[in-house]
Amino acid sequence: MKALEGIKILDFTHVQSGPTCTQLLGFFGADVIKVERPGVGDATRKQLVDVKGADSLYFTMLNHNKRSITLNTKTDSGKQVLEKLVKECDVMVENFAPGALDRMGFSWERIQELNPRVILASVKGFGPGPYEDCKVYENIAQCAGGSASTTGFRDGVPMVTGAQIGDSGTGLHLALGIVTALFQREKSGKGQKVLAPMQDGVLNLCRVKLRDQQRLKAGPLEEYSQFGEGHPFGDATPRAGNDSGGGQPGKILKCKGWETDPNAYTYFITQAAVWKNVCDVIGKPEWKEHEDFATPAARLPRLNEIFDAIEAWTMTQDKFDVMEICNPLNIPVGPILSMKEIAEEPSLRETGTIVEVDHPERGKYLTVGCPIKLSDSPVDVERSPLLGEHTEEVLTEVLGYSASDIESMRTDGAI
Numbered sequence: 001m002k003a004l005e006g007i008k009i010l011d012f013t014h015v016q017s018g019p020t021c022t023q024l025l026g027f028f029g030a031d032v033i034k035v036e037r038p039g040v041g042d043a044t045r046k047q048l049v050d051v052k053g054a055d056s057l058y059f060t061m062l063n064h065n066k067r068s069i070t071l072n073t074k075t076d077s078g079k080q081v082l083e084k085l086v087k088e089c090d091v092m093v094e095n096f097a098p099g100a101l102d103r104m105g106f107s108w109e110r111i112q113e114l115n116p117r118v119i120l121a122s123v124k125g126f127g128p129g130p131y132e133d134c135k136v137y138e139n140i141a142q143c144a145g146g147s148a149s150t151t152g153f154r155d156g157v158p159m160v161t162g163a164q165i166g167d168s169g170t171g172l173h174l175a176l177g178i179v180t181a182l183f184q185r186e187k188s189g190k191g192q193k194v195l196a197p198m199q200d201g202v203l204n205l206c207r208v209k210l211r212d213q214q215r216l217k218a219g220p221l222e223e224y225s226q227f228g229e230g231h232p233f234g235d236a237t238p239r240a241g242n243d244s245g246g247g248q249p250g251k252i253l254k255c256k257g258w259e260t261d262p263n264a265y266t267y268f269i270t271q272a273a274v275w276k277n278v279c280d281v282i283g284k285p286e287w288k289e290h291e292d293f294a295t296p297a298a299r300l301p302r303l304n305e306i307f308d309a310i311e312a313w314t315m316t317q318d319k320f321d322v323m324e325i326c327n328p329l330n331i332p333v334g335p336i337l338s339m340k341e342i343a344e345e346p347s348l349r350e351t352g353t354i355v356e357v358d359h360p361e362r363g364k365y366l367t368v369g370c371p372i373k374l375s376d377s378p379v380d381v382e383r384s385p386l387l388g389e390h391t392e393e394v395l396t397e398v399l400g401y402s403a404s405d406i407e408s409m410r411t412d413g414a415i
Protein backbone atom coordinates (compact mmCIF):
# COMPACT_ATOMS: atom_id res chain seq x y z
CA MET A 1 0.00 0.00 0.00
CA LYS A 2 1.38 3.39 -1.00
CA ALA A 3 0.14 6.77 0.18
CA LEU A 4 -1.32 7.92 -3.15
CA GLU A 5 -2.36 4.52 -4.50
CA GLY A 6 -5.51 4.81 -6.62
CA ILE A 7 -4.88 8.47 -7.53
CA LYS A 8 -4.54 9.02 -11.28
CA ILE A 9 -2.47 11.94 -12.48
CA LEU A 10 -2.79 13.32 -16.00
CA ASP A 11 0.76 14.58 -16.31
CA PHE A 12 0.83 17.23 -19.00
CA THR A 13 4.14 18.67 -17.79
CA HIS A 14 7.48 19.23 -19.46
CA VAL A 15 11.02 20.39 -18.77
CA GLN A 16 11.72 20.49 -14.99
CA SER A 17 9.25 22.27 -12.73
CA GLY A 18 6.14 20.21 -13.52
CA PRO A 19 7.93 16.86 -13.95
CA THR A 20 9.57 17.12 -10.51
CA CYS A 21 6.12 17.51 -9.00
CA THR A 22 4.53 14.56 -10.78
CA GLN A 23 7.60 12.40 -10.16
CA LEU A 24 7.16 12.96 -6.41
CA LEU A 25 3.49 11.99 -6.66
CA GLY A 26 4.64 8.87 -8.53
CA PHE A 27 7.12 8.06 -5.76
CA PHE A 28 4.19 8.24 -3.34
CA GLY A 29 2.27 5.69 -5.41
CA ALA A 30 0.08 7.73 -7.78
CA ASP A 31 -0.49 6.40 -11.31
CA VAL A 32 1.20 9.14 -13.36
CA ILE A 33 0.29 9.20 -17.05
CA LYS A 34 2.63 11.52 -18.92
CA VAL A 35 1.16 12.94 -22.14
CA GLU A 36 3.74 13.82 -24.79
CA ARG A 37 3.69 15.00 -28.38
CA PRO A 38 4.06 12.09 -30.88
CA GLY A 39 7.56 11.76 -32.27
CA VAL A 40 8.86 14.62 -30.14
CA GLY A 41 8.06 14.14 -26.49
CA ASP A 42 9.26 16.28 -23.62
CA ALA A 43 12.01 18.54 -25.01
CA THR A 44 14.39 17.40 -22.27
CA ARG A 45 14.50 13.86 -23.72
CA LYS A 46 16.94 15.15 -26.30
CA GLN A 47 18.66 17.92 -24.34
CA LEU A 48 22.20 17.54 -22.96
CA VAL A 49 22.42 14.08 -24.52
CA ASP A 50 25.38 12.08 -23.22
CA VAL A 51 24.55 8.65 -24.70
CA LYS A 52 23.79 8.84 -28.42
CA GLY A 53 20.23 7.79 -29.23
CA ALA A 54 19.20 7.43 -25.58
CA ASP A 55 16.97 9.65 -23.46
CA SER A 56 19.11 12.20 -21.66
CA LEU A 57 19.81 12.16 -17.95
CA TYR A 58 17.93 15.44 -17.80
CA PHE A 59 14.77 13.57 -18.80
CA THR A 60 15.36 10.25 -17.07
CA MET A 61 16.17 11.83 -13.70
CA LEU A 62 12.94 13.86 -13.68
CA ASN A 63 10.48 11.28 -14.94
CA HIS A 64 10.68 8.11 -12.89
CA ASN A 65 7.57 6.21 -11.85
CA LYS A 66 5.48 7.42 -14.80
CA ARG A 67 3.80 5.93 -17.85
CA SER A 68 4.24 7.74 -21.18
CA ILE A 69 1.58 8.07 -23.83
CA THR A 70 1.90 10.05 -27.03
CA LEU A 71 -1.00 12.23 -28.03
CA ASN A 72 -1.37 15.11 -30.44
CA THR A 73 -3.93 17.17 -28.58
CA LYS A 74 -4.38 19.48 -31.53
CA THR A 75 -6.15 16.77 -33.58
CA ASP A 76 -9.83 15.94 -33.06
CA SER A 77 -9.26 12.38 -31.90
CA GLY A 78 -6.33 13.54 -29.75
CA LYS A 79 -8.63 16.05 -28.05
CA GLN A 80 -11.20 13.31 -27.45
CA VAL A 81 -8.58 11.16 -25.75
CA LEU A 82 -7.51 14.09 -23.59
CA GLU A 83 -11.15 14.67 -22.64
CA LYS A 84 -11.47 11.04 -21.59
CA LEU A 85 -8.28 11.36 -19.55
CA VAL A 86 -9.62 14.46 -17.79
CA LYS A 87 -12.77 12.53 -16.92
CA GLU A 88 -10.79 9.54 -15.68
CA CYS A 89 -8.06 11.31 -13.67
CA ASP A 90 -8.06 12.92 -10.25
CA VAL A 91 -5.48 15.55 -11.06
CA MET A 92 -4.29 17.27 -14.23
CA VAL A 93 -0.86 18.88 -13.91
CA GLU A 94 0.57 21.26 -16.51
CA ASN A 95 3.28 23.85 -16.89
CA PHE A 96 2.76 25.18 -20.38
CA ALA A 97 3.31 28.79 -21.26
CA PRO A 98 0.38 30.98 -20.13
CA GLY A 99 -2.68 30.50 -22.32
CA ALA A 100 -1.48 27.30 -24.08
CA LEU A 101 -4.09 25.07 -22.39
CA ASP A 102 -6.89 27.53 -23.29
CA ARG A 103 -5.69 27.63 -26.89
CA MET A 104 -5.87 23.84 -26.92
CA GLY A 105 -9.54 24.11 -25.90
CA PHE A 106 -9.06 23.06 -22.28
CA SER A 107 -10.00 26.11 -20.21
CA TRP A 108 -10.67 25.64 -16.50
CA GLU A 109 -14.40 25.98 -17.22
CA ARG A 110 -14.25 23.21 -19.84
CA ILE A 111 -12.19 20.99 -17.56
CA GLN A 112 -14.72 21.43 -14.75
CA GLU A 113 -17.54 20.59 -17.14
CA LEU A 114 -15.76 17.38 -18.03
CA ASN A 115 -14.98 16.43 -14.44
CA PRO A 116 -16.06 18.57 -11.47
CA ARG A 117 -13.84 16.51 -9.14
CA VAL A 118 -10.64 17.06 -11.07
CA ILE A 119 -7.86 19.22 -9.66
CA LEU A 120 -6.06 21.38 -12.23
CA ALA A 121 -2.55 22.14 -11.00
CA SER A 122 -0.35 24.60 -12.87
CA VAL A 123 3.12 26.05 -12.65
CA LYS A 124 3.49 29.46 -14.24
CA GLY A 125 6.38 31.89 -14.12
CA PHE A 126 4.36 34.63 -12.45
CA GLY A 127 1.00 34.94 -10.75
CA PRO A 128 -1.66 37.43 -11.91
CA GLY A 129 -0.16 40.85 -12.62
CA PRO A 130 2.03 42.62 -15.12
CA TYR A 131 4.15 39.59 -16.01
CA GLU A 132 1.50 36.87 -16.01
CA ASP A 133 1.90 36.19 -19.74
CA CYS A 134 5.66 35.68 -19.67
CA LYS A 135 7.49 32.45 -20.30
CA VAL A 136 9.90 31.69 -17.49
CA TYR A 137 12.85 29.40 -16.88
CA GLU A 138 14.73 28.62 -13.67
CA ASN A 139 17.15 31.52 -13.56
CA ILE A 140 14.52 34.11 -14.44
CA ALA A 141 12.53 32.92 -11.45
CA GLN A 142 15.62 33.12 -9.23
CA CYS A 143 16.14 36.71 -10.39
CA ALA A 144 12.49 37.78 -10.14
CA GLY A 145 11.93 36.01 -6.82
CA GLY A 146 14.62 37.89 -4.88
CA SER A 147 17.20 35.12 -4.76
CA ALA A 148 19.77 36.52 -7.20
CA SER A 149 19.88 39.99 -5.63
CA THR A 150 20.67 38.43 -2.26
CA THR A 151 23.09 35.73 -3.46
CA GLY A 152 26.79 36.27 -4.17
CA PHE A 153 29.28 38.69 -2.70
CA ARG A 154 28.68 42.32 -1.78
CA ASP A 155 31.17 43.59 -4.34
CA GLY A 156 30.16 41.15 -7.10
CA VAL A 157 27.27 40.73 -9.53
CA PRO A 158 23.96 39.10 -8.51
CA MET A 159 24.30 35.30 -8.57
CA VAL A 160 22.04 32.38 -9.35
CA THR A 161 22.36 29.27 -7.21
CA GLY A 162 22.89 25.73 -8.45
CA ALA A 163 19.96 24.53 -6.34
CA GLN A 164 17.00 24.59 -8.73
CA ILE A 165 14.76 26.54 -6.43
CA GLY A 166 12.74 27.99 -9.33
CA ASP A 167 11.95 24.71 -11.05
CA SER A 168 12.27 21.87 -8.54
CA GLY A 169 11.38 24.22 -5.67
CA THR A 170 8.14 25.23 -7.39
CA GLY A 171 7.45 21.60 -8.25
CA LEU A 172 7.57 20.86 -4.53
CA HIS A 173 5.19 23.74 -3.77
CA LEU A 174 2.81 22.45 -6.44
CA ALA A 175 2.90 18.91 -5.05
CA LEU A 176 1.89 20.22 -1.65
CA GLY A 177 -0.93 22.21 -3.26
CA ILE A 178 -2.15 19.08 -5.03
CA VAL A 179 -2.26 16.80 -2.00
CA THR A 180 -3.91 19.59 -0.01
CA ALA A 181 -6.58 19.97 -2.70
CA LEU A 182 -7.07 16.19 -2.73
CA PHE A 183 -7.54 16.33 1.04
CA GLN A 184 -10.13 19.12 0.74
CA ARG A 185 -11.92 17.17 -2.01
CA GLU A 186 -12.52 14.39 0.51
CA LYS A 187 -14.88 16.79 2.29
CA SER A 188 -16.11 19.10 -0.50
CA GLY A 189 -16.41 16.52 -3.26
CA LYS A 190 -15.10 19.17 -5.66
CA GLY A 191 -11.90 19.78 -7.51
CA GLN A 192 -10.17 23.15 -7.62
CA LYS A 193 -7.42 25.03 -9.40
CA VAL A 194 -3.96 25.01 -7.85
CA LEU A 195 -1.45 27.58 -9.05
CA ALA A 196 2.22 27.67 -8.05
CA PRO A 197 3.97 30.67 -9.64
CA MET A 198 7.74 30.29 -9.76
CA GLN A 199 8.36 33.86 -8.56
CA ASP A 200 6.23 33.19 -5.48
CA GLY A 201 7.94 29.86 -4.79
CA VAL A 202 11.40 31.43 -4.92
CA LEU A 203 10.28 34.32 -2.73
CA ASN A 204 8.87 31.84 -0.21
CA LEU A 205 12.33 30.26 -0.01
CA CYS A 206 13.87 33.75 0.37
CA ARG A 207 11.58 34.68 3.25
CA VAL A 208 14.49 35.54 5.57
CA LYS A 209 15.78 38.06 3.03
CA LEU A 210 12.46 39.93 3.14
CA ARG A 211 12.82 39.78 6.93
CA ASP A 212 16.20 41.49 6.60
CA GLN A 213 14.79 44.09 4.20
CA GLN A 214 12.45 45.23 6.96
CA ARG A 215 15.12 45.02 9.67
CA LEU A 216 17.20 47.55 7.72
CA LYS A 217 14.84 50.26 9.00
CA ALA A 218 16.13 49.60 12.51
CA GLY A 219 19.79 49.93 11.52
CA PRO A 220 22.59 47.94 9.91
CA LEU A 221 22.36 44.14 9.83
CA GLU A 222 25.01 43.43 12.41
CA GLU A 223 25.37 39.73 11.69
CA TYR A 224 26.36 40.45 8.06
CA SER A 225 30.14 40.48 7.69
CA GLN A 226 29.90 43.78 5.84
CA PHE A 227 28.96 45.34 9.19
CA GLY A 228 32.24 44.26 10.77
CA GLU A 229 34.09 45.36 7.66
CA GLY A 230 32.67 48.86 8.02
CA HIS A 231 30.78 49.01 4.72
CA PRO A 232 27.57 51.01 4.96
CA PHE A 233 24.26 49.34 4.08
CA GLY A 234 22.08 50.60 1.23
CA ASP A 235 18.30 50.54 1.10
CA ALA A 236 17.90 46.88 0.04
CA THR A 237 18.97 43.55 1.55
CA PRO A 238 22.55 43.12 0.32
CA ARG A 239 24.34 40.00 -0.89
CA ALA A 240 25.82 38.26 2.09
CA GLY A 241 28.47 36.00 0.57
CA ASN A 242 28.67 32.88 2.70
CA ASP A 243 27.51 34.51 5.93
CA SER A 244 24.99 32.35 7.73
CA GLY A 245 21.42 33.53 7.52
CA GLY A 246 20.61 33.75 11.21
CA GLY A 247 22.21 35.20 14.27
CA GLN A 248 24.90 32.51 14.55
CA PRO A 249 27.84 33.77 12.48
CA GLY A 250 29.36 31.25 10.09
CA LYS A 251 31.71 31.08 7.14
CA ILE A 252 33.22 28.73 4.57
CA LEU A 253 36.82 28.07 5.59
CA LYS A 254 39.76 26.38 3.93
CA CYS A 255 40.79 22.92 5.06
CA LYS A 256 43.92 20.87 4.47
CA GLY A 257 44.44 20.36 0.74
CA TRP A 258 42.52 23.44 -0.43
CA GLU A 259 45.41 24.43 -2.72
CA THR A 260 44.63 21.56 -5.08
CA ASP A 261 41.13 20.36 -4.12
CA PRO A 262 38.39 22.89 -4.98
CA ASN A 263 36.13 21.36 -2.34
CA ALA A 264 38.57 21.11 0.60
CA TYR A 265 36.48 23.51 2.67
CA THR A 266 34.18 23.36 5.65
CA TYR A 267 31.31 25.47 6.85
CA PHE A 268 31.95 26.55 10.42
CA ILE A 269 29.35 28.12 12.71
CA THR A 270 30.42 29.99 15.84
CA GLN A 271 27.26 29.15 17.72
CA ALA A 272 27.14 31.29 20.85
CA ALA A 273 26.20 28.36 23.09
CA VAL A 274 29.48 26.56 22.34
CA TRP A 275 31.82 29.54 22.02
CA LYS A 276 34.11 28.22 24.75
CA ASN A 277 34.51 24.93 22.89
CA VAL A 278 35.38 26.85 19.72
CA CYS A 279 38.09 28.75 21.64
CA ASP A 280 39.58 25.50 22.95
CA VAL A 281 39.57 23.77 19.57
CA ILE A 282 41.31 26.61 17.74
CA GLY A 283 43.84 27.16 20.50
CA LYS A 284 42.54 30.53 21.72
CA PRO A 285 41.46 29.75 25.30
CA GLU A 286 42.15 33.37 26.26
CA TRP A 287 39.20 34.50 24.10
CA LYS A 288 36.75 32.72 26.40
CA GLU A 289 36.69 35.52 28.94
CA HIS A 290 38.28 38.37 26.99
CA GLU A 291 35.89 41.37 26.81
CA ASP A 292 36.44 41.70 23.03
CA PHE A 293 35.40 38.11 22.36
CA ALA A 294 33.38 36.71 25.26
CA THR A 295 29.91 37.83 24.09
CA PRO A 296 28.16 37.58 20.70
CA ALA A 297 27.77 41.39 20.59
CA ALA A 298 31.48 41.95 21.25
CA ARG A 299 32.38 39.43 18.54
CA LEU A 300 30.22 40.90 15.74
CA PRO A 301 32.63 43.67 14.66
CA ARG A 302 35.57 41.20 14.92
CA LEU A 303 34.21 38.30 12.91
CA ASN A 304 36.93 38.48 10.27
CA GLU A 305 39.66 38.25 12.90
CA ILE A 306 37.81 35.37 14.54
CA PHE A 307 37.27 33.44 11.32
CA ASP A 308 40.90 34.01 10.31
CA ALA A 309 41.94 32.33 13.57
CA ILE A 310 39.49 29.47 13.06
CA GLU A 311 40.70 29.02 9.49
CA ALA A 312 44.31 28.89 10.66
CA TRP A 313 43.16 25.78 12.56
CA THR A 314 40.85 24.24 9.90
CA MET A 315 43.69 24.52 7.37
CA THR A 316 45.61 22.03 9.46
CA GLN A 317 42.76 19.47 9.22
CA ASP A 318 41.03 17.43 6.55
CA LYS A 319 37.39 18.59 6.13
CA PHE A 320 36.08 15.30 7.49
CA ASP A 321 38.44 15.49 10.48
CA VAL A 322 37.05 18.95 11.26
CA MET A 323 33.66 17.27 11.52
CA GLU A 324 35.01 14.40 13.64
CA ILE A 325 36.64 16.83 16.06
CA CYS A 326 33.84 19.43 16.24
CA ASN A 327 30.75 17.23 16.36
CA PRO A 328 31.46 15.73 19.82
CA LEU A 329 31.91 19.30 21.05
CA ASN A 330 28.52 20.31 19.61
CA ILE A 331 30.12 22.80 17.23
CA PRO A 332 28.03 22.86 14.02
CA VAL A 333 30.28 22.29 10.99
CA GLY A 334 29.73 20.74 7.57
CA PRO A 335 32.19 19.61 4.91
CA ILE A 336 31.71 21.02 1.41
CA LEU A 337 30.78 17.82 -0.41
CA SER A 338 31.36 17.52 -4.13
CA MET A 339 28.78 15.78 -6.33
CA LYS A 340 31.36 13.01 -6.74
CA GLU A 341 31.52 12.51 -2.98
CA ILE A 342 27.74 12.59 -2.70
CA ALA A 343 27.36 10.05 -5.53
CA GLU A 344 29.72 7.71 -3.69
CA GLU A 345 28.30 8.22 -0.19
CA PRO A 346 27.11 4.82 1.10
CA SER A 347 24.60 6.18 3.62
CA LEU A 348 22.69 8.02 0.88
CA ARG A 349 22.50 4.77 -1.08
CA GLU A 350 21.23 2.93 1.97
CA THR A 351 18.38 5.39 2.57
CA GLY A 352 17.31 5.36 -1.08
CA THR A 353 18.17 9.01 -1.60
CA ILE A 354 20.74 8.07 -4.24
CA VAL A 355 19.49 5.20 -6.38
CA GLU A 356 21.04 3.27 -9.24
CA VAL A 357 18.51 2.69 -12.01
CA ASP A 358 18.81 0.47 -15.08
CA HIS A 359 17.54 1.83 -18.40
CA PRO A 360 17.14 -0.13 -21.64
CA GLU A 361 18.74 2.56 -23.82
CA ARG A 362 21.43 3.94 -21.57
CA GLY A 363 22.22 1.25 -19.01
CA LYS A 364 22.81 2.05 -15.35
CA TYR A 365 22.73 5.59 -14.03
CA LEU A 366 22.34 7.31 -10.69
CA THR A 367 19.36 9.38 -9.69
CA VAL A 368 17.97 11.11 -6.65
CA GLY A 369 15.22 8.99 -5.13
CA CYS A 370 12.45 10.33 -2.95
CA PRO A 371 13.88 12.85 -0.49
CA ILE A 372 10.80 12.63 1.76
CA LYS A 373 10.53 9.42 3.76
CA LEU A 374 7.13 8.06 4.78
CA SER A 375 7.28 5.15 7.21
CA ASP A 376 4.20 3.49 5.72
CA SER A 377 4.64 4.23 2.02
CA PRO A 378 7.81 2.62 0.65
CA VAL A 379 9.29 4.03 -2.57
CA ASP A 380 10.42 1.85 -5.46
CA VAL A 381 12.19 4.00 -8.02
CA GLU A 382 11.21 2.82 -11.51
CA ARG A 383 13.04 3.91 -14.64
CA SER A 384 11.57 6.68 -16.78
CA PRO A 385 9.35 5.52 -19.64
CA LEU A 386 10.42 5.55 -23.28
CA LEU A 387 8.42 7.91 -25.47
CA GLY A 388 4.94 6.44 -25.90
CA GLU A 389 5.90 3.19 -24.17
CA HIS A 390 2.47 2.91 -22.56
CA THR A 391 0.22 4.45 -25.20
CA GLU A 392 -1.64 1.25 -26.06
CA GLU A 393 -1.73 0.05 -22.46
CA VAL A 394 -3.32 3.29 -21.21
CA LEU A 395 -5.70 3.65 -24.14
CA THR A 396 -7.05 0.13 -23.67
CA GLU A 397 -6.80 -0.47 -19.92
CA VAL A 398 -7.61 3.00 -18.59
CA LEU A 399 -9.77 4.47 -21.37
CA GLY A 400 -11.33 1.34 -22.90
CA TYR A 401 -10.35 1.91 -26.54
CA SER A 402 -10.33 -1.06 -28.92
CA ALA A 403 -7.40 -2.16 -31.09
CA SER A 404 -9.12 -0.78 -34.20
CA ASP A 405 -9.74 2.62 -32.49
CA ILE A 406 -6.05 2.74 -31.70
CA GLU A 407 -5.11 1.84 -35.25
CA SER A 408 -7.21 4.64 -36.71
CA MET A 409 -5.75 7.13 -34.21
CA ARG A 410 -2.33 6.08 -35.39
CA THR A 411 -3.35 6.66 -38.99
CA ASP A 412 -4.69 10.14 -38.05
CA GLY A 413 -1.38 11.01 -36.37
CA ALA A 414 -3.20 11.51 -33.07
CA ILE A 415 -0.94 9.16 -31.12
Ligand code: CAO
Binds near residue numbers: 016018035073138
Ligand atom coordinates in the same frame (compact mmCIF):
# COMPACT_ATOMS: atom_id res chain seq x y z
N1 CAO B 1 0.03 17.96 -28.58
C1 CAO B 1 -0.09 19.08 -29.29
N2 CAO B 1 0.44 20.26 -28.91
C2 CAO B 1 1.14 20.27 -27.76
C3 CAO B 1 1.31 19.12 -26.97
C4 CAO B 1 0.72 17.93 -27.43
N3 CAO B 1 0.83 16.79 -26.75
N4 CAO B 1 2.06 19.45 -25.89
C5 CAO B 1 2.34 20.75 -26.00
N5 CAO B 1 1.80 21.27 -27.13
C6 CAO B 1 1.86 22.63 -27.62
C7 CAO B 1 1.21 23.64 -26.70
O1 CAO B 1 -0.17 23.59 -26.83
C8 CAO B 1 1.83 24.92 -27.22
O2 CAO B 1 1.14 25.32 -28.39
P1 CAO B 1 0.67 26.84 -28.67
O3 CAO B 1 1.85 27.70 -28.44
O4 CAO B 1 0.25 26.77 -30.08
O5 CAO B 1 -0.42 27.15 -27.74
C9 CAO B 1 3.21 24.47 -27.66
O6 CAO B 1 3.19 23.06 -27.66
C10 CAO B 1 4.38 24.95 -26.84
O7 CAO B 1 4.10 24.96 -25.47
P2 CAO B 1 4.90 25.96 -24.50
O8 CAO B 1 4.67 27.36 -24.99
O9 CAO B 1 4.53 25.69 -23.11
O10 CAO B 1 6.41 25.51 -24.75
P3 CAO B 1 7.70 26.39 -25.01
O11 CAO B 1 8.78 25.41 -25.28
O12 CAO B 1 7.50 27.44 -26.04
O13 CAO B 1 7.97 27.12 -23.60
C11 CAO B 1 8.39 27.20 -21.22
C12 CAO B 1 8.56 26.42 -22.55
C13 CAO B 1 8.93 26.33 -20.12
C14 CAO B 1 9.16 28.52 -21.31
C15 CAO B 1 6.88 27.47 -21.02
O14 CAO B 1 6.18 26.26 -21.11
C16 CAO B 1 6.57 28.13 -19.68
O15 CAO B 1 6.82 29.32 -19.46
N6 CAO B 1 5.99 27.35 -18.72
C17 CAO B 1 5.54 27.85 -17.46
C18 CAO B 1 6.69 28.10 -16.53
C19 CAO B 1 7.54 26.88 -16.31
O16 CAO B 1 7.10 25.82 -15.95
N7 CAO B 1 8.82 27.09 -16.51
C20 CAO B 1 9.80 26.12 -16.06
C21 CAO B 1 10.23 25.25 -17.12
S1 CAO B 1 11.52 24.29 -16.47
O17 CAO B 1 12.84 25.24 -16.60
